[in-house]
Amino acid sequence: MTAVDDLDLPAATEVSGPSRLSEPGAGISAEELQLAARNHGIPLEALRYDVTPAGLHYLLIHYDIPELDPATHALTVDGAVDRPLTVTLAELRERPRVTRRVTLECAGNGRALLEPRPVSQPWLVEAVGNAEWTGTPLAPLLREAGVAANAVDVVFTGADHGIERGVEQDFQRALPVADALREEVLLAYEMNGAPLLPQHGAPLRLIVPGWYGMAHVKWLRSISVVTEPFQGYQNAQAYRLRQDPDDPGVPVTRIEPRALVRPPGFPDFMSRTRVVRPGPCTVDGRAWSGHAPVVSVEVSTDDGATWAPAILDESTDGDFAWRRWHYEWSPQPGRYVLSARATDASGRTQPVEQPWNRGGFANNMVQRVEVAVIPE
Amino acid sequence: MTAVDDLDLPAATEVSGPSRLSEPGAGISAEELQLAARNHGIPLEALRYDVTPAGLHYLLIHYDIPELDPATHALTVDGAVDRPLTVTLAELRERPRVTRRVTLECAGNGRALLEPRPVSQPWLVEAVGNAEWTGTPLAPLLREAGVAANAVDVVFTGADHGIERGVEQDFQRALPVADALREEVLLAYEMNGAPLLPQHGAPLRLIVPGWYGMAHVKWLRSISVVTEPFQGYQNAQAYRLRQDPDDPGVPVTRIEPRALVRPPGFPDFMSRTRVVRPGPCTVDGRAWSGHAPVVSVEVSTDDGATWAPAILDESTDGDFAWRRWHYEWSPQPGRYVLSARATDASGRTQPVEQPWNRGGFANNMVQRVEVAVIPE
Incomplete structure (x- = not known):
């Protein structure tokens, strides 16, 4: 029932500090x-x-x-x-x-x-x-x-x-x-x-x-x-x-376009790196935008160096629900980084370089999914 | 469709490393x-x-x-x-x-x-x-x-x-x-x-x-x-x-005893520090053990320096469900750290110092809830 320090009357500002940025390289x-x-x-x-x-x-x-x-x-x-x-x-x-x-x-x-x-x-x-x-x-x-x-x-x-x-x-x-x-x-x-x-x-x-x-x-x-x-x-x-x-x-208002890859294969528990077997593999995911309907999704399997079109599934759920896309891939053994990039009818698309602001808002930089293709 | 490095055939061990401990002070x-x-x-x-x-x-x-x-x-x-x-x-x-x-x-x-x-x-x-x-x-x-x-x-x-x-x-x-x-x-x-x-x-x-x-x-x-x-x-x-x-x-087998405090008052968004008004305040939470029924819960409001008994609510849900406890508190303005400590019928209780093992398993060190009691 005793205050740790009765003389130290806390002020709201002591429990609730200003916004800050992490130090370079600092962990979470x-x-x-x-x-x-x-x-x-x-x-x-x-x-x-x-x-x-x-x-x-x-x-x-x-x-x-x-x-x-x-x-x-x-x-x-x-x-x-x-x-x-x-x-x-x-x-x-x-x-x-x-x-x-x-x-x-x-x-x-x-x-x-x-x-x-x-x-x-x-x-x-x-x-x-x-x-x-x-x-x-x-x-x-x-x-x-x-x-x-x-x-x-x-x-x-x-x-x-x-x-x-x-x-x-x-x-x-x-x-x-x-x-x-x-x-x-x-x-x-x-x-x-x-x-x-x-x-x-x-x-x-x-x-x-x-x-x-x-x-x-x-x-x-x-x-x-x-x-x-x-x-x-x-x-x-x-x-x-x-x-x-x-x-x-x-x-901050409407949602910037974004596509996410559903990671193929199976994961390593700790790194979440994906293991995929060589051969045909359907890569899919979802894409959405709050500005206008998504009109295209591109996929990269080489960490953004090159991009190929994915197929957008039919849109049946209206303009504000995500849309499935898929891409047929047939990798050889090796290491890959998968990404997908959505573009909407307003011409907005996703950057490969980070769009930075102090709150970290509306940031739609492309996802990177690390994949190791390993024979069984 | 091209491997990032065709000559670098990944091995399972490269995507899935051994267990490790964090460096002292390293963030998440x-x-x-x-x-x-x-x-x-x-x-x-x-x-x-x-x-x-x-x-x-x-x-x-x-x-x-x-x-x-x-x-x-x-x-x-x-x-x-x-x-x-x-x-x-x-x-x-x-x-x-x-x-x-x-x-x-x-x-x-x-x-x-x-x-x-x-x-x-x-x-x-x-x-x-x-x-x-x-x-x-x-x-x-x-x-x-x-x-x-x-x-x-x-x-x-x-x-x-x-x-x-x-x-x-x-x-x-x-x-x-x-x-x-x-x-x-x-x-x-x-x-x-x-x-x-x-x-x-x-x-x-x-x-x-x-x-x-x-x-x-x-x-x-x-x-x-x-x-x-x-x-x-x-x-x-x-x-x-x-x-x-x-x-x-x-x-690792059965659950060690643990009590958790339902944090009173309201939180600061970022620090999750609790703000409580001076005066009567019911502090409550849950307690459980997989070894034997919980027989007592104690509460500390001074970061573990002193402990007082909480009231255990009636157990109606069998031996394997958690049990509610509560404690009447009436703090003056100041800073407090709330904790609760469960003891079960097998005599097991919760340590204030960390019980360390390499997997971080079955660790039932007492919770610390930081509270600032601030007049309206």
């Missing part, structure tokens, strides 16, 4: 490991599933998973609206029901591969998943509330509470009004045909097809329309593309 | 991070649930998650038996059905806190879960097959295939015959009332209540009774308590 820190142990990516072999099963979809949870009661949960809509509303989860379930397959990717995917490495959740390439989200469209609800003519942003507040870079907060993110009114945006209460799991935002979350994960506010409890640009931490400070700490930067 | 390596990004622990706030929800239970997958068809999956029982058997999943589902709550913990839990650190999956303290497993008891099936009088071990083989420390293998683990015939051992096909998820061994796995995770063979496809001690990699090489590489060591 204990703090980064704590995040990696609780959040997780998709095991890459799970790229085999069109729809990512529960528990294999990536997870990034800023604070703790809150515990909310679906029987009493309600969503408020207020601020610059004509008719503030409170709707229960049961009422939301009675509204028009829509199911969409949507690829979600963490804005920080790829961060741990950057040099220097921004110190945060240390993703390699696996912070992605493609699920089937069911809910009711947001736009009609906003229209019922009557968004003011001078509205600028729509602020979404979750029930998750924490402190980040010295700022105590409920997780809050705003969308520009035009983005919040897109017909694809959902208030989702089911994932893959079952009620949301606690870690995916139960009982209610936002789904903003095409945007990085930070926009898809989990544990959603209120929506507030504002007439000035929202200056909350997650919009104005955290999720911005900047080269140095003083740079105001530009907001 | 890229290889360890790859494992941490795909496997994951329980987010500690999920200690609130009696039964760990899907996707929050810890996962340790040595190779890749295999894809098996439940409609055609069958289990063979052969070796030193009178009547070799093949049973389909449908036939197993028609046999007597049992549901048990069982705490599973990875044998390597706590490894990343050791110095020097064994280089493998870098767990902190979170490699645990408590699920409801449904299946049919193994012992009657073995008795139907007729285990030979001179049988020594029962070998369980999964469908997951990989290479580990130079040894290509399907994941295989043996239990001594007497342990395999324990009435609590299950052939499980459901978890928390639903068919097994791919990552938890779909469509069939072994559950060995009280033992560390490596015994609960996932994606189970065959059982073979042998009359000599099994010398497979996971029994004879991997899961052994040894001080140096030449030491044959002793097998």
Whole structure:
């Protein structure tokens, strides 16, 4: 019952330091490991599933998973609206029901591969998943509330509470009004045909097809329309593309194109290097972009020196779900590095060299899969 | 289509090196991070649930998650038996059905806190879960097959295939015959009332209540009774308590006692330090042991200098499920380190100093939760 040091009254800034970059060559820190142990990516072999099963979809949870009661949960809509509303989860379930397959990717995917490495959740390439989200469209609800003519942003507040870079907060993110009114945006209460799991935002979350994960506010409890640009931490400070700490930067929004290879053969436990037998081998994976449909995927088996076209499977799941691609390979014994590179209809593609920014956001550098082709 | 170096035919040993220890002070390596990004622990706030929800239970997958068809999956029982058997999943589902709550913990839990650190999956303290497993008891099936009088071990083989420390293998683990015939051992096909998820061994796995995770063979496809001690990699090489590489060591078997604190208050995003308000605060968590029932839990709020008894909640879920405990705390502003320490009916308890072995196994050093008590 005794404070370790009664005279040392801690200040929030002592438990919550500023952002930093790792020292050149430094390994992953204990703090980064704590995040990696609780959040997780998709095991890459799970790229085999069109729809990512529960528990294999990536997870990034800023604070703790809150515990909310679906029987009493309600969503408020207020601020610059004509008719503030409170709707229960049961009422939301009675509204028009829509199911969409949507690829979600963490804005920080790829961060741990950057040099220097921004110190945060240390993703390699696996912070992605493609699920089937069911809910009711947001736009009609906003229209019922009557968004003011001078509205600028729509602020979404979750029930998750924490402190980040010295700022105590409920997780809050705003969308520009035009983005919040897109017909694809959902208030989702089911994932893959079952009620949301606690870690995916139960009982209610936002789904903003095409945007990085930070926009898809989990544990959603209120929506507030504002007439000035929202200056909350997650919009104005955290999720911005900047080269140095003083740079105001530009907001992180839609998902840059990316392709991932489903690693062929079987792995070594520790290095995850793949062992493949010589001879015919179908290499496949998934590709997606939040800007425009993926129009091509190229594959390299020589660490990016040369590229060959892959075959894109038919797209049946709409513009915001990943698409399978495949490539027929027939390697001789030797060592290879496999990569895939997606290009979308907007002309965006993936760089081979790292696109660096201080948060490590929207980084879509191509994946490298080390393969040893060894006879049986 | 060209090998990077045609003259360099890779050998299995080049992709799969020997075990090693980290250099003093070295951060987590890229290889360890790859494992941490795909496997994951329980987010500690999920200690609130009696039964760990899907996707929050810890996962340790040595190779890749295999894809098996439940409609055609069958289990063979052969070796030193009178009547070799093949049973389909449908036939197993028609046999007597049992549901048990069982705490599973990875044998390597706590490894990343050791110095020097064994280089493998870098767990902190979170490699645990408590699920409801449904299946049919193994012992009657073995008795139907007729285990030979001179049988020594029962070998369980999964469908997951990989290479580990130079040894290509399907994941295989043996239990001594007497342990395999324990009435609590299950052939499980459901978890928390639903068919097994791919990552938890779909469509069939072994559950060995009280033992560390490596015994609960996932994606189970065959059982073979042998009359000599099994010398497979996971029994004879991997899961052994040894001080140096030449030491044959002793097998890792049952779970050592451990208590975990559900971190109170709310977290800082990066450091995971907890912020708590001054005044009354119920601290709680879970405790378990695979050797004998937990009989006491003590709590320290001063980094292990002094300990006070916690209250153990009633045990309703059998001897192999974790048990809730709680402790009423009323801190003044200051800095604290919370820990909990479980003792079981066999007299085993948790050390404050690290119990070191080369694999980092069965390490139940007490958890440290850093808390800052800060007025609102």
